[in-house]
Amino acid sequence: MSAVAGTKETPEPGALATPKGLTPETAQTWLKQNGVRQVLAQFVDIHGVAKAKAVPLPHLNAILKDGAGFAGAGFWGSGMKPHHSEYMMRADLGTLGLTPWIPGYASLFGTGLVNDAEHVFDTRNVLAAQVARLAEKGLTLNTGLEPEFMLLRRDETGAIRPFDATDTLEKAAYDYRGLMRARDVLNDLVESLEAVGIDVYQIDHEDANGQYEINFRYADAMTTADQVTYFKMAASEIARAAGAICSFMPKPFARATGNGMHIHFSIADASGRNLFEDTSDPSGLELSEMAYHFLGGVLAHAPALTALLCPTVNSYKRLVVGNDASGTNWAPVFVTYGDNNRTAMVRVPGGRLELRVGDSAMNPYLASAALIAAGLDGIERKLDPGAPHNVNFYELSPAEVAEMGIDVLPQSLAAALRALREDRLFAETLGAGLIDEFTALKQAEWDGYHRHVSDWELNRYLSFF
Structure with a gap:
């Protein structure tokens, strides 16, 4: 398989990057x-x-x-x-x-x-409007999105399987063989991205069989959203050329981890200085007062924000309380934050924030616009995110979590849409018409799903009574 479809030689990184200042x-x-x-x-x-x-x-x-x-x-x-x-x-x-x-x-x-x-x-326009709100204050939101995806195939029965039939480890994260045996598709994808100047710095095999993540360098929110769209286009077609299905579906398999899209983010000033970073932070998280207020806004609007970050019926098969059938859950539903706590909704890697809820079905423009809106509300109202928590929430009972005063994110698309309708921030900042359109479409999606009779129901109830 060629490194880039239709060529005999692999372009050098940046060789096909667009020159600056074109007319x-x-x-x-x-x-x-x-x-x-x-x-x-x-x-x-x-x-x-x-x-x-x-x-x-x-x-x-x-x-x-x-x-x-x-x-x-x-x-x-x-x-x-x-x-x-x-x-x-x-x-x-x-x-x-x-x-x-x-x-x-x-x-x-x-x-x-x-x-x-x-x-x-137009959701790109919606993001541009939120970017402009920041620009008026001399600020830029930098984001790094991490889209997870699966390389799959249909077997002779029509069932969906990992593209690599030997990718069968029970705990497959970082598996060398799983990574190498999909290298033709992954290399073609990475080399296509690098050729046009997108700086890929890491490729790994994720938790599920056939699941991968390719990380590229952060940029301003608009550039990153464009690059994620471009990435999805490239991944789908390069996989198809190899006879694979590239899936960004949030939860294709009940007994495997889902496809998340974590968002790393920080605010920079006109000079590029990271305004979220403060090494004198007494909590040791290296966050500034601005970062805490922005975080306060994200947590305050978390239920409504979830509808935009996790926008499908299937998304909520990934967002579960407690460890799911895969054995590990990297999609935390607890509305709080912690130092390196991957069981909290927001992780703090030091000087920036990582929102861990969203999945690969999200619209990156709409999600990024909503993130700015929530964060700016936190800054403008000086919202306090409360104290960090560094416990393993999956080891706690729902009652213990509630006693800590920590809320849980919506557990269905219907509940998330209800939160989005009730929280007027996003209608006021992103546009009431857009939010009405989104909720109407997604409500119809939920209604269609809710009326569908599944195999699970037939297997459980057909002769039960």
Whole structure:
């Protein structure tokens, strides 16, 4: 298998990175030099799923100036009907990137417009608005997202199995053989990312059979969200070319850990200085007063935030109280924080925060926007997150956790949506129309699931009575 699909040689890291300061004219020249024939004008729907039109290179200027047109009613969460004006994606040349796994193409993100105004249902616009709130204060949210995924296949019976049939260890985390036997797919993916300048610093086999994580360097929240979208696109197609299924489903198997997407984050000033870090912190966590207040906002809005970080019915098969059937649960549901405590909702690795609740089904733009909104509320109201806890919550009973005054996150999508409706912060900051659209779609998803008769029910009840 070639290192990058369709090529004979592996590009050096950064060899295909987009040059700085391109103009429409120099971009055309550079793209031609790299064999690009079509550019993908891209956005994501409310679920975070990539949508695109392929635009022949001679028409690049048109999508930079006017945008590529889409029927808004044709994708989820646009808030648009068939009689409404066109949804236009006006491309931002600063997001231009090659797609090494599909030679002859490049990718562009941008601003979603309706009637030449920024569309308030476009989640990239929603994140841009929250980023602007920070910018007014001279601040930037830096994030590092860690998307976990599984490489799977269908066996001769149609059942879903790990892509590597020998990946069967009961405790598979960091397994050398599991990592090496999937190396062709993983190497193709890493080399595609590195070629365009995304700095991958770690690849590992996660807890579940067939489960992996590829970590790349943190950036500002918008850049990271774009890179996660790009990563998912690359992973899905590179896996498919190898005959594998790349799944970001939160919990594909009942007896295996799920696919999380932990968010590491901190606030920087205009000089790039980390304002969350304070080595004189008397608690020893190396956090500043700003970091504690931001954390206070995250914890205060945790139930509603969960609906946006864990947005599917399946997400809540991963968010369970106590150790789940896999034996270990890396998806903590306890609304608190601790030093290096992976059983708390928020871990403090020192000078930054790690939100451990979210899963790989999240829309990275919407999740990051909600994180800013919650954190800014904490800063503005000087919210106190309380004391840290460094106990193993999975060894405590629900009564013991309650006695500590610690809440538990919603245990179903329905409960999380109820919290999102009741907590008005996100409607006020991200847009009431967007939150109404999100909750309506997700309520319909819950209703459809709730009415479905599962194999578990048939097996348990068919002859029980």
